[in-house]
Amino acid sequence: MDWEISVSEYARLKQQPAAPVLVDVREPLEVQLASIEGAVRMPMGEVKARAHQELDPDAHIVVLCHHGARSLSVTAWLRREGFESVQSIAGGIDAWSREVDPAIPRY
Known part of the structure; x- marks a missing residue:
């Protein structure tokens, strides 16, 4: 599996019944400015403390x-x-x- 995925490929997968788990690692202020609905919000600085408790290691995660x-x-x-x-x-x-x-604001 490639380390990166394009936005168009993720948009296609997001529509599937078994859609990948989207993890947004931006800071809360950034998420307030622009976000994708349904994302798990986990700021980068919290990933090490939260990943093993909140994410399934067998799941497809984006x-x-x-x-x-x-x-x-x-x-x-x-x-x-x-x-x-x-x-x-x-x-x-x-x-x-x-x-x-394009309805999602750029910052």
């Missing part, structure tokens, strides 16, 4: 941040921790807003 750098870092950490089906959204919510849902 990680979101602003542009894709933080989510790729979290993806790498989760994979080292045994979460094998984790991907980062390339371009983050900024790409989502530009390519999938």
